[in-house]
Amino acid sequence: MVVMTRWLDEDEQRTWRAFLTATRGLMDTLDRELQRDAGMPHAYYEILVRLSEAPERRLRMSDLADATGSSRSRLSHAIARLEAAGWVRREECPTDRRGQLALLTDEGFATLAAAAPGHVEGVRRHLFDALTPAQVDQLRRISETLVDHLRET
């Protein structure tokens, strides 16, 4: 038998469109601000953040890819760019000869440190300032639920 599509009802439709507009608007805005103020897209900023938090500021490519929710290909290209900018260096992995370590240079750290305050202000201004504490809590729960759910499906 033909499986009928469960179309979205009016509430779901409205929710879905608002969600699309909000997330796209938010990410576009933050991306533009970061590009303007720090000369890098948000995805690259996130890579630098993850490296800055890692022990000795270095991570295996695969771990970095997982941490940033990126494909290996995407990360490979990104690290190539960041290396060309002087913000990241590659190193051989001592325990696995296939492996590569990405490490944050001092220059990369300085760039990140200079970019962070403005970016955090942006996240605050465009996201958290608009929401009540209860909504922040709701958004966290919803997001964590979705992350878990996406890993299963």
Added chain:
Amino acid sequence: MVVMTRWLDEDEQRTWRAFLTATRGLMDTLDRELQRDAGMPHAYYEILVRLSEAPERRLRMSDLADATGSSRSRLSHAIARLEAAGWVRREECPTDRRGQLALLTDEGFATLAAAAPGHVEGVRRHLFDALTPAQVDQLRRISETLVDHLRET
């Protein structure tokens, strides 16, 4: 005096990272599904949807750009692709000689009709199935708040 950055507290940090992971994961997944099943990215799907809902299936380029939250340049490129695929046609605007109308062809409508059920199932499976009705309501309010807020800042 130097303005101190209001850093994110632990809860906000956690919310922000979960939000990033969730929205990126969700959009990546839907994009990949739509590309695989319908041969188009989500942004193009949205353009076809908006056109299909418009009177006589046609819209001014600017209105379409606003409706899809897209820059004019992006829309211009996108319509060029969709036109090459035979899904959209351009027409002169009768009331403004600078203007262009984008109109959905029968072929475009058929492609959209074929893609829609699968895409809606995807949205349901990856988003709405994971959330309680209360969370859907929360997400709608949060999204609408953010959309309003972004227009102001």
Added chain:
DNA sequence: GCGATTTAGTTGAGCGTTCAACTAGATGGC
């Protein structure tokens, strides 16, 4: 041990987006 499979990472082509520069037509001030 050794071949088959898996895992780590890279590469290049093609596509979509951005940004800045541009053309052309509409509109406002006087």
Added chain:
DNA sequence: GCCATCTAGTTGAACGCTCAACTAAATCGC
């Protein structure tokens, strides 16, 4: 009426991402 300004839309280059194909090294099965 006419010049300045604004609005509509396009263009091309640069960039980032995706996908598929690839190399090389580790691991599994026996």
